[in-house]
């Protein structure tokens with residue numbers, strides 16, 4: 366397989382690096398990471414160790430690829446879609462968090478777009494080096510559910526490179542369950558400045574559970590079978606399993622950077638048929654912080 370990874374940051378470098386063990390991979394990212402990968406290759410450490418030598422570039426080559434794996438933050442998806450228009454792609458897979466990424470990609474690109482959820486953990490430690498902070502899995506399939514020959518081709522190719530991969534016919538439910546987890550954990554931990562484990566039995570746990578229940582209700586309004594109990598259980602399970610983690614949104618806030626709140630809590634608000642007060646409040650607070658920091662122009666904050 367010829368794979369292009371758009372967004373060679375933490376997750377893109379990990380998945381791209383793992384894929385490079387079996388496939389012809391090109392990473393698209395930023396310097397100095399790209400320069401270092403070109404000069405010295407990519408080191409993977411942590412729960413998986415490998416040394417690989419994928420191609421690396423800062424712009425999308427006008428070439429044919431069997432797969433473009435998209436791993437930019439959700440607010441960069443429109444730019445990714447535009448840049449990927451310069452390549453000839455057989456398939457596109459988003460492994461991003463949040464809702465709406467596949468629709469943005471599908472609108473701009475001719476190739477079939479697959480939805481993905483990813484429970485691997487990754488952290489770029491220095492240019493040319495990525496740490497696997499948690500071995501997980503990628504689940505992928507058509508965004509509206511069901512089966513597709515494209516998913517049946519991409520899944521085994523990823524498994525051949527040792528990436529734990531499930532080809533799933535129920536991606537809408539999986540994406541909404543992941544959304545409920547992120548809606549519950551990310552903004553609450555970012556605003557309270559606590560590690561994920563503080564949600565298990567601390568006072569910040571209740572707003573997290575409320576946000577997850579609201580996400581489950583909105584999922585059901587859209588015909589997706591996700592109960593309140595399943596969403597809350599998923600938040601508690603993930604918060605306990607990642608108790609020492611600083612969520613990605615807390616890390617964004619720590620780094621003074623824009624968050625994915627629009628694609629997470631904001632996506633619940635946008636799709637709700639009735640009030641979702643926990644998600645409305647979390648969205649407004651995080652957007653308020655982003656606006657104060659000059660991180661959003663403010664379309665809708």
Ligand SMILES: NC(=O)C1=CN([C@@H]2O[C@H](COP(=O)(O)OP(=O)(O)OC[C@H]3O[C@@H](n4cnc5c(N)ncnc54)[C@H](OP(=O)(O)O)[C@@H]3O)[C@@H](O)[C@H]2O)C=CC1
Nearest residue numbers: 372373374375376377394436437438439441461462486487
């Ligand atoms: N990290 C993780 O463990 C996990 C992450 N995810 C999800 O995966 C997605 C990516 O997360 P993560 O890897 O942590 O994010 P990162 O910010 O580490 O990686 C994204 C990378 O893409 C680069 N990028 C953005 N736009 C362009 C462009 N036009 N050209 C070249 N490079 C570009 C960014 O550079 P710059 O910052 O300079 O713009 C950055 O290096 C998110 O949706 C996240 O929620 C899901 C599961 C686990």
Ligand SMILES: CC(C)(CO)C(=O)C(=O)O
Nearest residue numbers: 550607610611612613614
């Ligand atoms: C699962 C969780 C909450 C782990 O921290 C995550 O996906 C994130 O931080 O974005």
